[in-house]
Amino acid sequence: MDAAKTALGAFLAQIKGSQERIGLVEFSGxxxxxxxxxxxxxxxxxxxSAIAALNANGDTALLDGVRTAYQRLQERGDKERINAIVAMTDGRENASSVSLNTLVREIQRQSNRRTGGDFLHRLWQRRRLRYAARRGRRVWRPGARRHRADDS
Incomplete structure (x- = not known):
C-alpha cells in the first residue's frame, strides 16, 4: 500500500495546473x-489527505471501483478534456459485484465508439489467455488464427 500511496502522490505532484479535474475512488471489499x-x-x-489515509482493508473490488470511476466520467460528459482512469490496487480482484465481461459490455454499450471498452477488452483477453495457458488449452481470438494459449 505504501508504494501505491507514493505513486499517487507523485502523480498528483506532476500535475502543476489547477484546472485539471481529478477524482478518487477508493475500494476494498x-x-x-x-x-x-x-x-x-x-x-x-x-x-x-485521502491518499495519506488509504489503507489495505480485506478484499479487493477493483472492477466495482473502475465501474464507479467510469460512471463518474460519463456523468461529466466532458468531450473537451482527456477522460482517463488510472487504476491502482494492492491485491487481486476478488470482491466485485460486476464481472469483467459485464463491465466490458456496459462500457461498450455506453460508448459512442467501441474504443471505450478496448482497454478492458484487452485485459479480459489477457486474463482468458493466461487461464487457458495454465490448463494447456487452445484459445481462439476473433481475427486471429487458432493458436495455443502459450504461443501468444
Missing part, C-alpha cells in the same frame, strides 16, 4: 470513498 471529479485547485488538499 466495496467502493468506500468517492472524491468527485473537481478542478485540482479546489481539491488538491482533500486528495492529499
Amino acid at each position: 466495496q467502493v468506500n470513498n468517492v472524491i468527485e471529479l473537481e478542478e485540482l485547485g479546489r481539491t488538491r488538499d482533500t486528495l492529499d
